[in-house]
Amino acid sequence: LREYPDAKPMTEPTYPRPLQFIAGEWRPGGAGSAAQVRNPATGAVLAEVPKADKRDLDDALAAAQGSFDAWRKTSAVERGAILKRAAALLRERTPHIARLMTLEQGKTLPESTLEVTLSAETFDWYAAEGLRAYGRIIPSRVHGARQMVLPQPLGPVAAFAPWNFPALLPARKIAPALAAGCTMVMKPSEETPASAIALATALKDAGLPSGVLNLVFGVPSEVSAHLIRSDVIRKVTFTGSTAVGKVLASLAAENVKPCTLELGGHAPVLIFDDADIDRAVATCVQGKTRNAGQVCTSPTRFFVQDGIYEDFVARFSKALSGLVVGEGLASDSQMGALANGRRVQAMESLVEEAVAAGGKVVTGGRKIGDTGYFFQPTMLEGTPATARPMQVEPFGPVVLINRFADTAQAIREGNRLPYGLAAYVFTTASATAVTMSEELQAGGIGINSFAVSHIEAPFGGLKDSGYGHEGGPEGLMAYMHQKYVHHA
Ligand code: NAD
Numbered sequence: 001l002r003e004y005p006d007a008k009p010m011t012e013p014t015y016p017r018p019l020q021f022i023a024g025e026w027r028p029g030g031a032g033s034a035a036q037v038r039n040p041a042t043g044a045v046l047a048e049v050p051k052a053d054k055r056d057l058d059d060a061l062a063a064a065q066g067s068f069d070a071w072r073k074t075s076a077v078e079r080g081a082i083l084k085r086a087a088a089l090l091r092e093r094t095p096h097i098a099r100l101m102t103l104e105q106g107k108t109l110p111e112s113t114l115e116v117t118l119s120a121e122t123f124d125w126y127a128a129e130g131l132r133a134y135g136r137i138i139p140s141r142v143h144g145a146r147q148m149v150l151p152q153p154l155g156p157v158a159a160f161a162p163w164n165f166p167a168l169l170p171a172r173k174i175a176p177a178l179a180a181g182c183t184m185v186m187k188p189s190e191e192t193p194a195s196a197i198a199l200a201t202a203l204k205d206a207g208l209p210s211g212v213l214n215l216v217f218g219v220p221s222e223v224s225a226h227l228i229r230s231d232v233i234r235k236v237t238f239t240g241s242t243a244v245g246k247v248l249a250s251l252a253a254e255n256v257k258p259c260t261l262e263l264g265g266h267a268p269v270l271i272f273d274d275a276d277i278d279r280a281v282a283t284c285v286q287g288k289t290r291n292a293g294q295v296c297t298s299p300t301r302f303f304v305q306d307g308i309y310e311d312f313v314a315r316f317s318k319a320l321s322g323l324v325v326g327e328g329l330a331s332d333s334q335m336g337a338l339a340n341g342r343r344v345q346a347m348e349s350l351v352e353e354a355v356a357a358g359g360k361v362v363t364g365g366r367k368i369g370d371t372g373y374f375f376q377p378t379m380l381e382g383t384p385a386t387a388r389p390m391q392v393e394p395f396g397p398v399v400l401i402n403r404f405a406d407t408a409q410a411i412r413e414g415n416r417l418p419y420g421l422a423a424y425v426f427t428t429a430s431a432t433a434v435t436m437s438e439e440l441q442a443g444g445i446g447i448n449s450f451a452v453s454h455i456e457a458p459f460g461g462l463k464d465s466g467y468g469h470e471g472g473p474e475g476l477m478a479y480m481h482q483k484y485v486h487h488a
Contacts, residue, residue, distance in 0.1 A: 023211045027050075100198065115168050123175045152480060166188065229254065242264045267300055268302075268424070272429070281312065347398060364376030419461070442461075458471050458475065
């Protein structure tokens with residue numbers, strides 16, 4: 001491992017002062033500053049993030065309400081054209097936005113670049129999907145009458161997005177909501193404001209009417225309570241931890257508002273004796289270290305069948321220990337810093353608790369250096385199922401690995417937890433792939449793959465991982481209600 005600060009100093013772009021975007025105007029926080037944005041690679045303060053006061057929030061709500069009628073009546077073609085222009089601007093600006101993202105979030109520059117590209121793709125995809133918000137005509141009970149289903153936008157949306165994918169997760173909410181004809185007040189993460197601001201800037205420059213999208217920042221619990229309880233808001237969408245999701249769901253329930261909740265997971269990976277080991281190891285290294293493991297679908301609980309267990313552990317741990325961990329802007333970094341100091345502490349406690357419960361460190365296990373938030377890619381073997389690390393989402397570069405004997409045990413282990421977001425299987429046997437696809441309780445199943453979230457497909461969890469979907473036609477319909485018209 002190359003330890004930061006051995007990395008060469010990089011030229012950093014100037015990090016812009018984060019501002020709120022309310023009724024088409026940029027403005028500071030009425031209550032001053034909510035928090036500092038830090039560069040996870042150095043710990044250096046990049047900026048202060050605004051703190052909304054009640055007036056800011058009420059103005060954002062009024063803007064979302066005031067612009068809704070005209071926006072819902074704007075044709076899907078025109079709404080889509082604005083989204084497409086914004087996508088083109090994001091593509092043009094990708095190198096700049098990607099550098100800001102790496103500065104504020106810590107991921108490597110290629111990861112940030114890909115994320116901006118996927119955000120632009122999300123805008124394009126929903127620009128087109130908005131044209132296909134088809135209703136239906138139902139065969140009538142009486143000749144000459146019409147029985148029609150008309151999808152209609154729900155109204156102004158309150159949206160909350162986290163820091164791990166600071167452009168893509170906001171894009172997955174903004175694009176379908178706007179394509180459906182909804183307006184939005186979004187609170188992106190206070191820790192990574194520049195990426196979401198870049199999306200809003202692209203939309204403004206693309207001609208989005210004032211008030212259709214508003215960004216506010218502040219104290220998350222105060223902002224969310226104020227927005228969700230407002231009579232203006234007709235839909236709530238949140239991506240983040242299960243604990244916070246439960247709080248927001250109960251706030252929404254006070255006034256019977258529909259919610260989409262994309263929450264946590266603790267994804268099992270079941271590697272069968274017949275797996276292609278070379279491919280499985282390469283895929284697991286890439287999948288586990290993507291975004292330094294800070295992904296809700298990150299593979300976390302690995303179970304390897306007895307016949308290949310030793311071989312797989314040896315190859316996987318060797319590959320993990322050979323990775324270059326360093327500043328996200330450095331061209332040779334394969335894994336960047338964790339996004340904040342809380343994650344480093346969480347990884348240290350996780351390793352400590354796993355070892356105390358009988359787990360063994362195969363590789364890694366430590367923080368790297370004293371500057372920034374770097375942690376070694378880590379593998380822990382033999383941590384018992386009852387230990388906390390096997391039950392609580394790690395959200396970091398840690399592999400918990402154990403063995404299994406047969407398919408029945410693989411299914412039991414895969415379904416052990418109250419989460420149900422993603423589950424993965426490595427096998428060359430199609431019968432095993434079919435059985436596991438049927439039996440695993442998760443919203444997304446990857447077979448020889450960790451790619452379970454594509455813009456054209458629905459993505460959403462079961463059980464404690466949330467409800468509702470983003471992505472695909474389902475992601476558009478999440479912002480629409482189905483109006484039934486009987487025309488006699
Ligand atoms: P956290 O649980 O406090 O926050 C998670 C996210 O929710 C953050 O973006 C935060 O700004 C936001 N948030 C917190 N309280 C809120 C509130 N009352 N109203 C609205 N938004 C609120 O903790 P954290 O340290 O930021 O992250 C810790 C855990 O959160 C991780 O271990 C992971 O399990 C989970 N997480 C999940 C995702 C995901 O993609 N599903 C993303 C980020 C964090």
